[in-house]
Amino acid sequence: MKKMRKVALFFETTATNDRKMLCGIAKYSRLYGPWLLYCKRHPFYMTPGHSMWKQKVIPELKSWAPDGIIAHVDTKKARDLIELNVPIILGAVTEPVYLTSSYFADDSAATSLMAAEYLLSLGFKNFAFCGFQYQYWSQERCDVFVKAIARAGYKVDVYNPPKSYSRGFLRDDQVILSKWLKTLPNPVAVLACNDARAQQVIDSCHLAGLNVPEKVAVLGIDNDDLICDTTSPPLSSIALGNEKAGYETARLLDNMMSGRKRKPHAIIISPTHIIVRQSTDIFAIEDAEVAKAMNFIRENRKRQISVDDAVNATSLGRRALEQRFKKTLNHSIYQEIRRGCVEQVARMLLETSMPVFQIAKTLGYSSSEHIARPFRKEKGMSPQQYRRKYSY
Numbered sequence: 001m002k003k004m005r006k007v008a009l010f011f012e013t014t015a016t017n018d019r020k021m022l023c024g025i026a027k028y029s030r031l032y033g034p035w036l037l038y039c040k041r042h043p044f045y046m047t048p049g050h051s052m053w054k055q056k057v058i059p060e061l062k063s064w065a066p067d068g069i070i071a072h073v074d075t076k077k078a079r080d081l082i083e084l085n086v087p088i089i090l091g092a093v094t095e096p097v098y099l100t101s102s103y104f105a106d107d108s109a110a111t112s113l114m115a116a117e118y119l120l121s122l123g124f125k126n127f128a129f130c131g132f133q134y135q136y137w138s139q140e141r142c143d144v145f146v147k148a149i150a151r152a153g154y155k156v157d158v159y160n161p162p163k164s165y166s167r168g169f170l171r172d173d174q175v176i177l178s179k180w181l182k183t184l185p186n187p188v189a190v191l192a193c194n195d196a197r198a199q200q201v202i203d204s205c206h207l208a209g210l211n212v213p214e215k216v217a218v219l220g221i222d223n224d225d226l227i228c229d230t231t232s233p234p235l236s237s238i239a240l241g242n243e244k245a246g247y248e249t250a251r252l253l254d255n256m257m258s259g260r261k262r263k264p265h266a267i268i269i270s271p272t273h274i275i276v277r278q279s280t281d282i283f284a285i286e287d288a289e290v291a292k293a294m295n296f297i298r299e300n301r302k303r304q305i306s307v308d309d310a311v312n313a314t315s316l317g318r319r320a321l322e323q324r325f326k327k328t329l330n331h332s333i334y335q336e337i338r339r340g341c342v343e344q345v346a347r348m349l350l351e352t353s354m355p356v357f358q359i360a361k362t363l364g365y366s367s368s369e370h371i372a373r374p375f376r377k378e379k380g381m382s383p384q385q386y387r388r389k390y391s392y
Contacts, residue, residue, distance in 0.1 A: 005257060008038040008061060010071035010081070016195070016224035017242045017269075018072055021104075024246020024392065025070065032254060038064055053077055058084075068257045070249055072104075087256035089249055089267070102256065104249050104267040108140035111238055111271040115191045115219055116148035118274050121339070122217065123285035123294070123329060124189040128157040130177070130201050131193030138193035141221070145191055152330075157184055174200060178208035186215040187284040195220035195227040195237055202231050202279065213282040223275050233278035238271050239350075245269040247392045272390045273346045289314045290328045293321060294336070301340040304364035307333045342378040345371050349387045356383045 009025065011018035022039070029035040038061070058080055069081055072091030081088055082101060092105035119127065127149050131138035146156045161176050181190075181204055192198035198220030202212055210216050212233055220228065223239035248267050255261040285291040296313035297305070310333050311318045325333050341363070348359045357368040365371055368383075375383050 004034065004036050005067040006036045006038065006064065007253065008064070008066040008069045008071075010069070010073050010077070011039075012072065016226070017222055017240060020240075020242035021072070021246035021249070024243040024248075025250040026246075027243075027392070028247050028250035028254070032251075038066060053080070068253045070253060087253060089253055089256075092266075100264060102252060102261075102265045102267075104245055104269060106137060106240065106269045107271065108137060109144045111221060111240070112141045112144035112191070113148050114238055114271050114274065115221070116145055116152070119189040119191065119217070119219060119280075120149070120152055121329065121336070122189065122280065123283050123291075124187065124217070125154055125284070126157075126185045126188040127154055128159065128184055128188055128190045129193075130159040130190055130197055132197070133160065135193070138197075141191075141193050157188075174204050174207060177201065178204040181205055181210055181216060182208050184216070186210070187213075187217065187282070188215070189217045189219070189280070189284070192218065192220050195222045195224040195235060198235055198237070198279075199227050199231050202233075202235065206232075213279055217282055217284070218279045219274075220279075221271075228275070228277060231279070233281075236275060236277045236280040238274050241270050241272050241390050244390060244392045270390065272350055273343060275347075285328055287324055287328050289316050289321060290325050293325060293333060294329075297333075297336055297340050301344045302363060304341075304370075305337060307337065310337065338374045339378060341371065342375050345375055345383060346379070346386060349383055350391050359383075 007029070009022065011022055013019055013022070026037075029037065062084065066084075066086055068087040069084070070089045071078065071081055073081070078090050078101075081090075089102045089104060092103040129142045129145055131142050133139070142158060146158070149156050159177065159180055161173060161180075177200065181201070190198075190201055192201050198218050201216075201218050205212050205216050205218070212218055218235065220235050220237040221240070223237040228235040228237050245267050252261060252265055252267060283291050283294045285294060292314045293310045296310050300309070308318065311321050314321055316324070322333060325331075325336075329336070344363065345359055348354060348362070349356075352359075354362070356372065360366075360368045360371045363371065372383055375386070379386055381389070
């Protein structure tokens, strides 16, 4: 009888992305295992240097004798796990301990670029970023966002609280955050480093008397349904492919445990699409006719529309609207219609099991090629390739 492999999992299960990673790992285990999973969550796992880790967890793990480990822990704990000398995949940090191990990591650059493109498409000219100064992943997302907005000709106000308040969600931090928000020109689009931080930004807007999204539009990262749906107003967020990454991480570990993979490999967690909710449901566009066209395009992205349809929603002729649209948003009406259609197709590819031809039919197109061509133009791959890359 084939020996059941034992795999130890160390994740912070209160974090949505860690839970999604675990779901992907569990699916692989069901399909190709099953594995015996050591997946206990202790509150001291995420406390750096806690003596309980050395005194209880490591001895318990040695006694259990795992065949492999997947862990999203701090650097000190990672070193302890590496010393067990079994196949291991770690969540990436900046410390060099990870350079000799396989790892999984967010694609911060792609995520921030997606955020910048989306917020610019809403017509904003004022931008801000709210994160955690001393978290490397937050700083990465901030740096890329600032550069992307700068390339468009604008600048980003970055929240820099006093050091004593920059690490947590203290009431004092919320007061300081609300004061900072009041200093921003509005309307302003704020990218938060994750959904938890975005929720605090929205709460601080209420404290400061700033309406969301009329004065402050807020975009989060992670698409944590619990946070996004309980925030008032509901939070728009960038979804990441953590479940797919968990599945691929488990596949990599399986190969490592079988001796088929010896060199370090990286699993990159890519952003998939933006879930638009009320916190960004606005266009910061001074030109009323362009705003009318944008609203029409957004409201009709689930059906086939033409440039003339968008023009008819305004009081302008086609040439005049084209000129004002280009001047306001730096792209054409057709490009905006195409982008909206592609984003709707992308969402349906990931959130439904519909074949591409059925998605095309649902959106009012006579054949799948009518959505495949613009999709390739926007995403750089076919709808089928997109589904294979980001779902599993």
